[in-house]
Amino acid sequence: MTEPSHASEHLSVEDFDPAASSLSGSVDPLVMAELLSIRSSIDNFDATLVYLLAERFKATQRVGILKATHQLPAADPNRELAQIQRLRALAESAHLDPAFAEKFLNFIISEVIHHHQAISQSHSAVAATGVVPVPSSDGQGFVAAADAPGGSSQGPADGGTHPQ
Secondary structure (H helix, E strand, O other), X not given: OOOOOOOOOXXXXXXXXXXXXXXXXXXXXXXXXXXXXXXXXXXHHHHHHHHHHHHHHHHHHHHHHHHHHOOOOOOOHHHHHHHHHHHHHHHHHOOOOHHHHHHHHHHHHHHHHHHHHHHHHHHHHHHHHOOOEEEOOOOXXXXXXXXXXXXXXXXXXXXXXXXX
C-alpha cells in the first residue's frame, strides 16, 4: 500500500487509470484481464464508500450544529459505545473482522467529534462576534461568511445577511 498523495493540484476521477498495474506485461493476458475485472468491482465499491461517507458526514454536520446550538457536548460516550457494539455485531453477521470494523468506526467517530468541536467553537465565536461561519470550500472547517466565496462583506449590523 502506498502513502496518500497530498498534491496541491486537484485530481479528477477522469485522471484515474483503471488498468494501472505494475504487473502489466509480466502476467498472462487472460489472468490480467480477470484481475482488472475484479479490480473494477473493487473500484466501484471504493467509490460507493466515498459517497456514503460524504453523506454520513453531511448528517453528522447537522448533528454537530444541533449540539452546538443547544450547547451539548461534542462527544456522546454512551452512543459511541452502542454504535461500536452494533457495528461489531453487523461485522460478525457479514463475516467481516469485528476488530477491523471497530477500528474503522473509531476513526470515523474521532473525525466526527473533531468536526463537532469545530462547529461548537464556531457557534461560540458567533455569540461573541455576531459573524456566522459557513463551511469552507474544502469542507475541512469553517470561514466567516464574508470570507466565503460569494460571501457578503457586510454583517447584520450594517445591513448584510448571513447564509442559512
